[in-house]
Amino acid sequence: MQNGSTAPNNVQNVNNNLNNNSQVNNQSSTLMSMDNNLGKVQTIENQMQSDQQQMKTIQKEMKTIQDRMQINQNKVQTIQSQMQNEQNKMLIIQNQMQNGHNQIQTIQNQMQNDQSQIKTIKDKMQNNQNQMQTIQNQIQNDQSQIQDIKNKMLTIQNRMQINQKIMQDEQEQISKKEKPVQDSQNKVQSDKKMTQQGDNKTLLNNSNEKQSTPKQTLGDQKVSQDLHNISNMHQDKNLNNSNNKLNMLQNHNSDFSRMPIVDIVNSIILTGVNAGASDIHLDPTDEGITVRIRIDGLLRDYFKLPRDIKQNVITRVKIMAGMNITETRLPQDGAIKDTLKGKDLDLRVSSLPTKRGEKIVIRIMDYSMSLKGIEYLYFSETNYNKVLKMLSTPNGIILVTGATGTGKSTTLYSFLQKLNVEGSNLITVEDPVEMDIEGVNQVQVNSEIGLDFATVLRSILRQDPNVIMIGEIRDSETAQIAVRASITGHLVLSTIHTNNSLNTIERLLDMDVERYLLASALEGIVSQKLARMLCSKCKVKRQVTEAERNLFKSVLGQDIDEIYAANSSGCPHCSHGYKGRIAVQEVLLINQDIRDAISAGIRKDDLRKLVYNKDVITMLQDGLFKVVAGFTTTDEILKLIEVDDADFGVK
Numbered sequence: 001m002q003n004g005s006t007a008p009n010n011v012q013n014v015n016n017n018l019n020n021n022s023q024v025n026n027q028s029s030t031l032m033s034m035d036n037n038l039g040k041v042q043t044i045e046n047q048m049q050s051d052q053q054q055m056k057t058i059q060k061e062m063k064t065i066q067d068r069m070q071i072n073q074n075k076v077q078t079i080q081s082q083m084q085n086e087q088n089k090m091l092i093i094q095n096q097m098q099n100g101h102n103q104i105q106t107i108q109n110q111m112q113n114d115q116s117q118i119k120t121i122k123d124k125m126q127n128n129q130n131q132m133q134t135i136q137n138q139i140q141n142d143q144s145q146i147q148d149i150k151n152k153m154l155t156i157q158n159r160m161q162i163n164q165k166i167m168q169d170e171q172e173q174i175s176k177k178e179k180p181v182q183d184s185q186n187k188v189q190s191d192k193k194m195t196q197q198g199d200n201k202t203l204l205n206n207s208n209e210k211q212s213t214p215k216q217t218l219g220d221q222k223v224s225q226d227l228h229n230i231s232n233m234h235q236d237k238n239l240n241n242s243n244n245k246l247n248m249l250q251n252h253n254s255d256f257s258r259m260p261i262v263d264i265v266n267s268i269i270l271t272g273v274n275a276g277a278s279d280i281h282l283d284p285t286d287e288g289i290t291v292r293i294r295i296d297g298l299l300r301d302y303f304k305l306p307r308d309i310k311q312n313v314i315t316r317v318k319i320m321a322g323m324n325i326t327e328t329r330l331p332q333d334g335a336i337k338d339t340l341k342g343k344d345l346d347l348r349v350s351s352l353p354t355k356r357g358e359k360i361v362i363r364i365m366d367y368s369m370s371l372k373g374i375e376y377l378y379f380s381e382t383n384y385n386k387v388l389k390m391l392s393t394p395n396g397i398i399l400v401t402g403a404t405g406t407g408k409s410t411t412l413y414s415f416l417q418k419l420n421v422e423g424s425n426l427i428t429v430e431d432p433v434e435m436d437i438e439g440v441n442q443v444q445v446n447s448e449i450g451l452d453f454a455t456v457l458r459s460i461l462r463q464d465p466n467v468i469m470i471g472e473i474r475d476s477e478t479a480q481i482a483v484r485a486s487i488t489g490h491l492v493l494s495t496i497h498t499n500n501s502l503n504t505i506e507r508l509l510d511m512d513v514e515r516y517l518l519a520s521a522l523e524g525i526v527s528q529k530l531a532r533m534l535c536s537k538c539k540v541k542r543q544v545t546e547a548e549r550n551l552f553k554s555v556l557g558q559d560i561d562e563i564y565a566a567n568s569s570g571c572p573h574c575s576h577g578y579k580g581r582i583a584v585q586e587v588l589l590i591n592q593d594i595r596d597a598i599s600a601g602i603r604k605d606d607l608r609k610l611v612y613n614k615d616v617i618t619m620l621q622d623g624l625f626k627v628v629a630g631f632t633t634t635d636e637i638l639k640l641i642e643v644d645d646a647d648f649g650v651k
């Protein structure tokens with residue numbers, strides 16, 4: 001290339017030299033230089049040729065390079081299209097990922113949904129279980145009620161049998177006596193004279209005559225006699241007044257619509273309280289309200305309130321009891337603690353919605369009995385001493401048993417009062433707290449907030465009490481804690497819904513209390529029932545029937561000729577010859593033989609023989625003693641206690 005570019009300059013130089021030489025220099029030198037120039041041209045041409053060759057070569061190389069570039073461009077294009085492809089694939093994958101995310105999101109949402117559904121279902125299951133529990137409890141309740149009714153039916157059947165026997169006997173006697181009528185009339189007159197001379201002496205003599213343990217019975221009779229006198233002392237004059245008031249109210253039945261509602265309700269309550277009633281029932285009817293009052297266990301109609309004041313009377317009672325007057329469709333509980341015309345009232349009120357309106361029951365809490373003490377509970381002397389013995393033990397369980405409304409609480413409170421001495425720590429857990437006792441820590445169970453018997457008991461044990469009173473043992477958990485508390489140095493008092501000592505032991509074992517624990521824990525069982533008490537002012541003496549004579553002979557081992565009967569027309573002091581009630585008791589002090597038997601799990605029949613050995617006065621014996629002592633009648637006792645044929649000497 002360099003040569004190529006210099007070539008034209010050389011040609012120019014040659015021409016210049018030619019011009020110069022032709023004018024100035026000689027011919028020869030000119031020729032020589034021409035030859036030279038020609039050579040130079042030749043050289044240049046050669047060079048040009050080689051340059052052209054080189055250029056060709058270069059052009060060829062360029063072509064090769066261009067071809068290569070073309071190939072590379074093609075490759076690039078291929079790669080680019082491949083990249084494009086990859087990008088598309090990535091896009092697709094990204095889309096798929098996005099899809100996946102969305103699906104995960106959806107699944108997570110579904111899971112959340114499912115979890116909340118599971119929660120809802122669990123809640124429902126919990127609800128259902130609670131409902132089932134409630135239903136099971138109701139079934140249990142119903143079953144125990146059925147059992148109660150069956151027992152009552154059995155008692156009634158027995159009573160009917162007994163009455164038939166009595167009637168038969170009486171008929172036989174009548175047919176025997178028909179001939180010597182005159183004689184017997186004279187005899188009756190002389191009997192009456194004798195009776196007037198001194199009923200009590202006669203009774204005492206009778207019981208002394210053929211008793212196997214005359215001293216003990218004499219003691220029992222003496223206590224009974226004391227109690228009798230005490231009860232006479234306490235016969236109150238209020239009844240007379242309240243009877244008059246009742247009559248007044250009954251006469252004024254038609255005037256109720258003119259009396260202020262407040263006065264009507266106060267009158268009803270005072271009537272019940274003054275008459276010594278245990279409860280007052282306001283029963284809604286289509287015509288208004290029937291007011292019934294229970295005295296000595298018998299519920300009687302007292303007066304009727306007209307329909308136009310029905311709702312106002314119910315509302316007034318609910319207001320007094322602190323109940324919600326706008327709620328009429330659900331049962332409610334309330335209480336009235338007030339003073340009305342000088343009377344301290346402690347009333348428990350409950351309402352129950354019925355088809356004809358709300359039924360109100362007012363329970364009158366009367367603790368005058370328990371405040372008087374154990375001495376006033378009509379225990380026989382033997383039983384009284386057993387009770388004192390069990391109350392003097394530092395630890396163990398003492399149970400008071402009986403059906404609802406048999407005065408269990410009264411007995412329990414009396415025991416508690418006996419133990420309420422300075423230096424002892426007494427705690428009760430009750431539902432409800434029925435009576436405030438000074439010096440005793442009383443805890444009210446509140447199951448709505450989870451404060452049940454078992455929970456309270458566990459806390460109580462940490463407060464190191466000497467005596468714990470549990471209102472009622474209703475479930476296994478409470479039974480087990482009670483037993484555990486008693487074997488760790490506490491005296492435990494409680495009630496349980498059974499009808500005698502033997503059933504109480506069985507019941508506790510049914511509640512999964514360990515045999516060996518129960519055997520060492522149990523100290524005593526007091527079973528009781530309530531019989532109507534004869535009015536001391538108008539009771540009448542009568543001859544025993546043949547069946548009764550056999551009964552007294554076989555059960556008490558005594559020859560009894562005369563007992564008292566109720567004067568069915570009554571007197572101003574009583575209703576139908578009865579006034580107040582008396583407890584019939586069976587007291588079992590647990591001895592070593594019984595402990596061993598419980599622990600070993602012997603058969604019920606064998607346990608029965610141990611429990612009802614010669615040391616125990618059975619409820620029937622106690623009841624008949626109280627008949628002989630003139631407190632009550634055979635009718636009342638036979639209504640309460642099942643009697644076997646064997647008890648009448650029938651084999």
Ligand SMILES: [Zn+2]
Nearest residue numbers: 535538571574
């Ligand atoms: Zn009377």
